[in-house]
Amino acid sequence: xxxxxxxxxxxxxxxxxxxxxxxxxxxxxxxxxxxxxxxxxxxxxxxxxxxxxxxxxxxxxxxxxxxxxxxxxxxxxxxxxxxxxxxxxxxxxxxxxxxxxxxxxxxxxxxxxxxxxxxx
Numbered sequence: 001x002x003x004x005x006x007x008x009x010x011x012x013x014x015x016x017x018x019x020x021x022x023x024x025x026x027x028x029x030x031x032x033x034x035x036x037x038x039x040x041x042x043x044x045x046x047x048x049x050x051x052x053x054x055x056x057x058x059x060x061x062x063x064x065x066x067x068x069x070x071x072x073x074x075x076x077x078x079x080x081x082x083x084x085x086x087x088x089x090x091x092x093x094x095x096x097x098x099x100x101x102x103x104x105x106x107x108x109x110x111x112x113x114x115x116x117x118x119x120x
Contacts, residue, residue, distance in 0.1 A: 056103055
């Protein structure tokens with residue numbers, strides 16, 4: 001555990017974590033299998049700081065747009081845009097700090113379910 005990621009591996013970690021935000025039954029065991037080679041604290045950070053800010057709205061709509069899986073390339077691009085916007089704006093960073101805290105509270109169950117699978 002705990003090895004660093006290439007850009008390609010990071011994209012697949014994004015994609016694995018995004019499965020928690022689709023409108024189907026979530027396979028937390030599969031997410032854990034796809035992310036178990038990396039530091040769990042880094043996976044948790046990526047979940048709430050990078051993936052959830054882009055994907056959470058899918059669970060908050062009456063009829064979610066994404067039912068089975070996010071598009072890998074679009075997801076990666078959207079996350080990169082979000083991170084660049086955060087980096088370039090003080091106000092965006094402050095807003096995102098609040099958003100991330102809310103996401104950790106609202107979707108805390110996601111990390112609990114994934115981390116349970118690591119312990120098996």
